[in-house]
Amino acid sequence: MSDQKKQQQLKEVCRSRGVSLTPQRQAIMRALAVRGDHPTADQLYDDLSCQMPGMSRTTVYRVLETFVKLGLVRKVDSRASKAHFDADVTLHPHLVCLGCGKVCDFQDRDFGVLQPPAMTDDGFEIVDYAVTLVGYCRQCRHHEKNSSE
Amino acid sequence: MSDQKKQQQLKEVCRSRGVSLTPQRQAIMRALAVRGDHPTADQLYDDLSCQMPGMSRTTVYRVLETFVKLGLVRKVDSRASKAHFDADVTLHPHLVCLGCGKVCDFQDRDFGVLQPPAMTDDGFEIVDYAVTLVGYCRQCRHHEKNSSE
DNA sequence: ATTTTGGTTGACACAAAATACCAAATGCCA
DNA sequence: TGGCATTTGGTATTTTGTGTCAACCAAAAT
Numbered sequence: 001m002s003d004q005k006k007q008q009q010l011k012e013v014c015r016s017r018g019v020s021l022t023p024q025r026q027a028i029m030r031a032l033a034v035r036g037d038h039p040t041a042d043q044l045y046d047d048l049s050c051q052m053p054g055m056s057r058t059t060v061y062r063v064l065e066t067f068v069k070l071g072l073v074r075k076v077d078s079r080a081s082k083a084h085f086d087a088d089v090t091l092h093p094h095l096v097c098l099g100c101g102k103v104c105d106f107q108d109r110d111f112g113v114l115q116p117p118a119m120t121d122d123g124f125e126i127v128d129y130a131v132t133l134v135g136y137c138r139q140c141r142h143h144e145k146n147s148s149e
Numbered sequence: 150m151s152d153q154k155k156q157q158q159l160k161e162v163c164r165s166r167g168v169s170l171t172p173q174r175q176a177i178m179r180a181l182a183v184r185g186d187h188p189t190a191d192q193l194y195d196d197l198s199c200q201m202p203g204m205s206r207t208t209v210y211r212v213l214e215t216f217v218k219l220g221l222v223r224k225v226d227s228r229a230s231k232a233h234f235d236a237d238v239t240l241h242p243h244l245v246c247l248g249c250g251k252v253c254d255f256q257d258r259d260f261g262v263l264q265p266p267a268m269t270d271d272g273f274e275i276v277d278y279a280v281t282l283v284g285y286c287r288q289c290r291h292h293e294k295n296s297s298e
Numbered sequence: 299a300t301t302t303t304g305g306t307t308g309a310c311a312c313a314a315a316a317t318a319c320c321a322a323a324t325g326c327c328a
Numbered sequence: 329t330g331g332c333a334t335t336t337g338g339t340a341t342t343t344t345g346t347g348t349c350a351a352c353c354a355a356a357a358t
Contacts, residue, residue: 020325020334042315056337061316063335077226077281081344082315093265095273096226108270114261116242116282121257123287124244130281132226133265138272169305169354191344205308210345212306230315231344 003033006072006087013070027052028063029072029087038076038084038094038103077130078103093131099140106133152182155221155236162219176201177212178221178236187225187233187243187252226279227252242280248289255282 001009010029014021031047032039039047045060064085067073076084076094080101086094093106116126150158159178163170180196181188188196194209213234216222225233227245233252235243242255265275 018326022325022335024336040315054337058317058338059336075228077228077279079224079226079232081230081232083228083230095269095275097273098276106269106273111265112261112263114263114280116260120244120255123290124246124255124282124284125290126244126282126284127247128283130226130283131263132279132281133273133275134277134279135273135275141272141274167305167355171306171354173307189344203308207309207346208307 001033001088003030006030006033010072013072017070019066019070024052024055024059025063025066027055028060029067032064032073032085033087036104038086038105040082040084042082044085076103077132079132079134091129093133095133095135095137097137097140098134099136102137150182150237152179155179155182159221162221166219168215168219173201173204173208174212174215176204177209178216181213181222181234182236185253187235187254189231189233191231193234225252226281228281228283240278242282244282244284244286246286246289247283248285251286253286 006029007026010026011021013019014025027048028044031044031051035044035047041061041064042057044064045055045057048055048060064073064083068075068085071089072087074086074089076086078084078094078096078101079098080096084103088105095104095106096102114129114131116129119125155178156175159174160170162168163174176197177193180193180200184196190210190213191206193213194204194206197204197209213222213232216234217224220238221236223235223238225235225243227233227243227250228247229245229250237254244253244255245251263278263280265278268274
């Protein structure tokens with residue numbers, strides 16, 4: 001989804017949910033939407049601190065959490081111990097590279113459909129699911145070839 | 150898989166791969182295997198530091214990574230920014246609670262099968278995949294009902 | 299059984315990632 | 329435009345994970 005549409009969505013959601021539409025929130029949404037990949041909070045902070053001096057790291061972390069709560073942004077499951085964020089909240093699988101930790105989309109083709117139940121037998125309510133494909137990106141494969149084993 | 154079997158597997162793998170079978174490694178494997186859930190390294194450290202005074206936090210982190218490299222343990226994708234570990238390395242989906250962060254297994258029934266390609270069009274080699282079901286556990290649902298919205 | 303040796307551990311320091319706190323600033327609505 | 333609850337910035341702190349290195353120990357060879 002384009003940055004334009006995302007800004008529009010942000011505006012609507014802020015109004016309807018009664019939260020403030022601050023410049024910081026707009027800037028953070030833009031910084032996330034214009035990136036094709038799925039950056040971490042600190043990566044976004046690096047991008048933003050240039051464009052918008054004075055932007056606080058705390059704010060980036062906080063606003064991203066707010067976006068997740070509002071359903072504007074998705075947290076991506078990743079094997080790495082840090083949070084990656086995605087402005088595309090539609091259901092789609094991700095590729096995670098074990099070499100460099102890079103996270104990217106995989107929308108090339110269908111490889112199966114899951115239909116999880118809305119509720120498990122022990123009362124766990126399922127509201128969402130995620131598919132993560134794990135492996136090695138082209139760069140890391142080549143690198144691996146040249147080094148050990 | 151039971152702790153018994155896991156200890157046996159650890160012993161075999163250590164022998165065949167030429168790594169030492171230390172008391173720490175046995176204790177860490179046991180601590181992980183006896184838990185039904187999928188604890189973090191620090192949770193395991195808390196469990197272990199009681200049973201085995203002197204156990205170092207560094208060792209827990211290090212040994213878990215070793216287990217992952219040896220294929221004895223799996224890292225579980227979770228939306229939280231910390232690593233969860235699973236002694237069951239067979240492919241199975243996980244439930245992640247957005248309320249309390251708890252991670253548990255979901256083996257109740259089939260809800261679809263995925264057959265990801267071994268390689269994507271842009272040269273990403275897929276070696277594994279994970280399915281994460283996200284939602285709210287019974288406890289957190291009740292708690293939510295009683296609080297706001 | 300004793301010795302040897304390379305892998306392993308424990309303790310600490312350090313780095314990275316995320317959160318808590320609170321005064322100051324600001325968006326929003328009347 | 330003014331009042332006020334929300335939001336932000338900055339700092340401190342916690343949480344999570346890694347680097348280093350001397351001391352230790354499991355495993356194999358005497």
